[in-house]
Amino acid sequence: MPRNSKRVTSFVVLILLLASIHVYPQNQKFGIVIHGGAGTILKKDMSPEKEKEYTEKLTEALEAGYKILESGGSSLDAVEQAIRIMEDSPLFNAGKGAVFTNAGTNELDASIMDGKTLAAGAVAGIKHVKNPITLARKVMENSPHVMMTGEGAETFAKKQNLEIVDQSYFFTKERWESLQKAKQEEKLKEKHGTVGAVAIDIYGNISAGTSTGGMTNKKWGRVGDSPIIGAGTYANNNTCGVSATGHGEYFIRLGAAKDVSALMEYKGMSLASAAEEVIFKKLTELGGTGGVVALDKDLNVAMIFNTEGMFRGYYLSGCEPVVKIYKE
Numbered sequence: 001m002p003r004n005s006k007r008v009t010s011f012v013v014l015i016l017l018l019a020s021i022h023v024y025p026q027n028q029k030f031g032i033v034i035h036g037g038a039g040t041i042l043k044k045d046m047s048p049e050k051e052k053e054y055t056e057k058l059t060e061a062l063e064a065g066y067k068i069l070e071s072g073g074s075s076l077d078a079v080e081q082a083i084r085i086m087e088d089s090p091l092f093n094a095g096k097g098a099v100f101t102n103a104g105t106n107e108l109d110a111s112i113m114d115g116k117t118l119a120a121g122a123v124a125g126i127k128h129v130k131n132p133i134t135l136a137r138k139v140m141e142n143s144p145h146v147m148m149t150g151e152g153a154e155t156f157a158k159k160q161n162l163e164i165v166d167q168s169y170f171f172t173k174e175r176w177e178s179l180q181k182a183k184q185e186e187k188l189k190e191k192h193g194t195v196g197a198v199a200i201d202i203y204g205n206i207s208a209g210t211s212t213g214g215m216t217n218k219k220w221g222r223v224g225d226s227p228i229i230g231a232g233t234y235a236n237n238n239t240c241g242v243s244a245t246g247h248g249e250y251f252i253r254l255g256a257a258k259d260v261s262a263l264m265e266y267k268g269m270s271l272a273s274a275a276e277e278v279i280f281k282k283l284t285e286l287g288g289t290g291g292v293v294a295l296d297k298d299l300n301v302a303m304i305f306n307t308e309g310m311f312r313g314y315y316l317s318g319c320e321p322v323v324k325i326y327k328e
């Protein structure tokens with residue numbers, strides 16, 4: 001090779017090396033915040049064993065998300081993975097532990113949003129997909145749509161080679177008994193346990209996701225806030241990511257998740273003030289119950305709820321994981 005072209009080659013290699021260093025800003029902060037549902041969660045009603053089970057599962061989900069972020073993975077991967085772990089656990093009202101509808105079936109909802117591009121995917125009324133959060137992500141990435149429902153969504157799930165399960169997979173004794181009780185009282189029951197996650201990766205990209213079985217004794221194809229972008233889930237790199245849990249009808253009417261972001265964007269509010277305004281003021285005044293977890297671009301965390309408790313936790317770069325259950 002002539003000397004000149006050797007020099008050009010070394011120069012190109014050097015530029016590529018520098019460019020790759022730029023692509024991986026390893027010192028950037030990252031973190032994840034999750035919830036496992038809000039509601040009447042009281043220490044006096046919880047056995048030490050159950051409390052331990054919840055704490056361990058929430059920690060496992062946080063650690064899985066953190067590991068992905070620490071190794072340079074995307075916030076979308078972290079959110080999806082953390083939620084899948086909670087979906088696979090019977091402890092939460094999502095995936096395996098989903099509540100029952102009035103008809104005795106399980107109908108699952110989920111959504112995910114990418115704060116970098118504002119791309120989003122959602123599914124509602126799913127009966128046979130083991131991990132609805134992964135189906136929501138497939139809708140976002142492999143289809144021209146944002147939301148799919150029922151049988152159509154399940155046909156798409158099969159085409160995407162997702163794991164399909166029989167309805168019996170979702171049976172848990174506790175949730176079945178809750179349905180019998182709710183039927184006796186003829187009430188639509190809020191059963192805590194919806195799961196959600198928000199993460200920011202080392203590239204500064206924020207993602208949020210939520211997954212649920214909805215509300216015990218729901219009828220007529222009722223869909224809550226969890227699969228509705230702007231109500232139960234929202235993410236925007238310029239503001240924050242939000243995942244909600246609680247009485248979905250109220251979160252839909254408020255456009256709650258987007259409202260937290262909008263208060264930051266239009267009013268210049270901090271993440272904590274914006275989340276408090278939506279939960280303590282707007283939701284409470286409307287008569288709704290529930291909470292949100294949220295994370296902003298500066299790694300501030302908010303975990304705000306107006307119920308007795310919310311399964312929740314966060315794990316930020318350079319810190320230890322934190323898990324909480326009750327109101328403080």
Ligand code: ASP
Nearest residue numbers: 194214224245246247248
């Ligand atoms: N928000 C969910 C729904 O209304 C339920 C929950 O978070 O507990 O479907």
